[in-house]
Amino acid sequence: MRRLTLLLPARRGLPLIIVCALALAACGDRHVPEPAARPVLVVTPAASGDSGASAFPGEIRAREESALAFQVSGQLLRRDVDAGAHVRRGQVLAEIDPGDLRLQQQSAQAQVASAEAEYARTRTDRARYAALVDQQLISRSQMDAQDAAYTAAQSQLRAARAQADVAGNQAGYTQLRAPRDGLIASREAEAGQVVAAGQAIFMLAGDDGREVAIALPESRIAAFAIGQPAQIELWNRPGVRVPGTIREIAAAADPQARTYAARVAIADDAVEGLELGQSARVYLAAATPETALQVPLTAIQPGVDGAKAVWVVDRAEGTLRSVPVETGAYGARSVPVLSGLAPDALVVAAGGHLLREGQRVTPVDRENRPVQLQAAKPAAVK
Structure with a gap:
């Protein structure tokens, strides 16, 4: 024992790597267990259809939906239809008080009568002055003045008639008529209410x-x-x-x-x-080919260089491999795969971010039942 003690100080200069090698050699006989296969949820791609x-x-x-309104303002006297009624084109739906508009129409007609009388007088005077100027009994300037009066009376008559037509139209606007056959979808006004021009009274669905x-x-x-x-x-x-x-x-x-x-x-x-x-x-x-396959949205994983990929279980080895795919427009729960995926592939449907290439897995379906894999070929006996 004393001799061993004396020898130890002499070996303090051994390199650290030799000590580590001796420790590993002492543990070399121990067996490191292989990690257990991880269960993963798998699905097979579905054919494109409603998915x-x-x-x-x-x-x-x-x-065709039309908001029906009066073209003039006034108090709504009555409405002849209610919501839900079916109406025909030209049918009277409602009416506003026509009193003021009829008075305006009468006033416009009176102005037309006055303009017609003035026009008749100037026309007669013009004919008389034309006879006098031929006899050189009046000057030419007087004839020109008479021509101007006649032209002005003619223009005033046209303006009065136009105003009378407008007043007549407005008097007719007191009745709201259906522009087409349809259904009264809603009503927006009641009898007795004062409505403005353009204010919606009914909504008509053609x-x-x-x-x-x-x-x-x-x-x-x-x-x-x-x-x-x-x-x-x-x-x-x-x-x-x-x-x-x-x-x-x-x-x-x-x-x-x-x-x-x-x-x-x-x-x-x-x-x-x-x-x-x-x-x-x-x-x-979706605008995808009829042969496109559908996989869950959660199955899509980031691939190389920004591409998309899915985890597929190797049926022979029971390990994972990343398969790049081309996808179409995303749906609510699934995404079409245009290329890169076989119809019978076992695709990992969830948890792909926790997996790695070559990892051993145990595939299960949505009912947590094991999915049968193809048995691996036995190794050849040497």
């Missing part, structure tokens, strides 16, 4: 066609176009869809909602039974 279409809530509206008013998101507005086909489903008729097309898309987005107002026209043979104000859902197909 590739976007659904937008909407409301049944008339193709009978010519029905549409669905929807709002398209600003982020995807490039995916929609006028004439694009659509499918319309009423809330009170689940499962029953009628064809339609996008007829109109607003040129500018709503400044608050940041959506574009759009109108989807319903086929004429499918409008029977549709009521104004009904809730509906409009399905617009």
Whole structure:
């Protein structure tokens, strides 16, 4: 023991790396267990169908909606129709007090009579002066003055007649008539109320066609176009869809909602039974090929150089590999994969940010049941 003590100081100069090598050699016989396979949720890509279409809530509206108003102001004497009534073109809907307008019409007619009398007098005087000037009994300047008086009387008569026509039209404006066949969607005034010219009295929904008013998101507005086909489903008729097309898309987005107002026209043979104000859902197909596959949004991961990728489970090895893919327009819950993915691939649907290339995994489905993998080929016996 004393000899060992004496030798230890002599070995203090051994390099540290030799000491570490001796320690590793002493532990070399220990077995490091391989990490257990991590369970991952997998799905197979779904064929494009309704999952590739976007659904937008909407409301049944008339193709032509008109706010009906009087062209003159006055007190509303009566209204002959109520909300929900069906009216015909030319039918009287309401009337305002015509008293003042009729008085104005009578005054205009009196001015026409006065202008006609003045015009007749100047015409007679002009003819008389013309005979006198031929006989050189009056000067030419007097004849010119008579011609000017005749022209002025003629112009005043035309102005009086125009004023009388305006007064007559205004007297006729006291009755509000339907411009077309349609349905009274709402009323905005009551009898006895004083209304201004242009103030809405009724809202008329024309009978010519029905549409669905929807709002398209600003982020995807490039995916929609006028004439694009659509499918319309009423809330009170689940499962029953009628064809339609996008007829109109607003040129500018709503400044608050940041959506574009759009109108989807319903086929004429499918409008029977549709009521104004009904809730509906409009399905617009994504502009992707029919062979596109759909994967959950959560399956898409960032790839190399800003590309997109998904984690796919190798069926033979039970390990992960990153597969770059090309995607289409994103949907509400899924995204179409245009290329790079096989239809039978096992795609990791969630938790991809916690995984790594080559990691061993145990795939499970949404019911937490193990997914059977193809058995790996046995190693050859040497």
